[in-house]
Amino acid sequence: MNAQVNTFTPLPCTEPGKSGAPPRPGASQDNQVKISFQGVSKTYGGRGRSGNRTLALDRMDVDIKAAEIVTVLGPTGCGKSSTLNLIAGFEQTSTGSLLIDGKPIDGPGPDRAVVFQQPSLFPWLTVMENITLGVKCRGVPKDTYEPRAQMLLREVGLSGFEKHYPYQLSGGMQQRVQIARALISEPKVLLLDEPFGALDYQTRILMQELLLQLWQEHKPTIFFITHDVSEAIFVADRVLVMSHRPGRIKLAVNVNADKPRNADFLSTPEFISLQRDLLHAVQEEVHANKNRPPMAKAA
Numbered sequence: 001m002n003a004q005v006n007t008f009t010p011l012p013c014t015e016p017g018k019s020g021a022p023p024r025p026g027a028s029q030d031n032q033v034k035i036s037f038q039g040v041s042k043t044y045g046g047r048g049r050s051g052n053r054t055l056a057l058d059r060m061d062v063d064i065k066a067a068e069i070v071t072v073l074g075p076t077g078c079g080k081s082s083t084l085n086l087i088a089g090f091e092q093t094s095t096g097s098l099l100i101d102g103k104p105i106d107g108p109g110p111d112r113a114v115v116f117q118q119p120s121l122f123p124w125l126t127v128m129e130n131i132t133l134g135v136k137c138r139g140v141p142k143d144t145y146e147p148r149a150q151m152l153l154r155e156v157g158l159s160g161f162e163k164h165y166p167y168q169l170s171g172g173m174q175q176r177v178q179i180a181r182a183l184i185s186e187p188k189v190l191l192l193d194e195p196f197g198a199l200d201y202q203t204r205i206l207m208q209e210l211l212l213q214l215w216q217e218h219k220p221t222i223f224f225i226t227h228d229v230s231e232a233i234f235v236a237d238r239v240l241v242m243s244h245r246p247g248r249i250k251l252a253v254n255v256n257a258d259k260p261r262n263a264d265f266l267s268t269p270e271f272i273s274l275q276r277d278l279l280h281a282v283q284e285e286v287h288a289n290k291n292r293p294p295m296a297k298a299a
């Protein structure tokens with residue numbers, strides 16, 4: 001489920017363990033919570049001729065810390081994009097609370113930026129114009145946004161390509177532009193929905209390294225959906241595995257390796273062990289999904 005580019009806003013949450021209740025699955029023990037899912041369910045449909053409803057997320061609980069990089073794995077249809085769309089403010093929760101900096105999310109805001117798998121650059125605009133269009137429309141002065149755009153172009157390795165058009169760029173370069181465009185408004189939260197899914201293996205690794213370098217510079221909270229277990233481990237502080245639909249957090253695993261990382265990390269015993277455990281957890285959900293009725297309906 002993909003939408004188009006964008007940005008948004010966040011609030012508080014309970015401190016796990018302070019209420020006397022046990023920590024929720026996937027909940028961090030840190031009190032600097034940026035995003036908090038508290039019993040969040042999401043149901044689609046219920047209108048129209050069929051009136052069928054789909055329970056996509058079922059009482060999901062998870063806290064994400066400020067500047068944490070969380071990656072999300074799970075079988076197709078388990079609710080990963082729904083989760084991201086709720087944080088982005090594209091969708092609203094059906095029940096439960098979703099908080100950013102302690103306040104309910106009530107729509108998109110410039111504190112959140114989204115990058116999707118398919119580049120959504122405007123073909124008639126140059127790289128520089130694509131990156132700066134959003135801030136320009138919001139009335140940010142040119143002498144504020146232009147130096148930042150130049151800096152971001154340097155950081156994503158595209159200095160000298162300011163005047164190029166999207167058709168003159170490779171897929172990887174277009175994704176670099178998308179990331180620069182997302183970062184131009186200095187979002188506190190970066191939401192990534194399989195951003196490197198269409199890239200070849202070598203470019204993917206480069207983009208994963210680039211993402212970690214950018215994180216080092218800007219320290220956004222990152223929520224990153226992927227189907228690729230290696231990618232999920234390589235960039236994450238914590239990997240979440242979702243159960244088959246209706247989605248819940250089945251497993252949360254910390255990745256205790258220093259950042260930034262390079263390709264050497266891929267052959268370390270820690271990486272290989274995590275890869276085995278996570279593959280197993282995802283496979284379990286994929287097979288569980290195969291053995292269920294075609295459509296689970298909400299009550």
Ligand code: ADP
Pocket residue numbers: 001044045054055056074075076077078079080081082083245
């Ligand atoms: P994933 O990203 O894990 O593939 P999604 O969040 O896209 O999963 O979808 C979860 C479930 O919710 C799926 O059954 C999907 O068909 C359903 N769904 C997602 N978005 C909508 C929508 N806008 N309207 C109706 N059903 C939806």
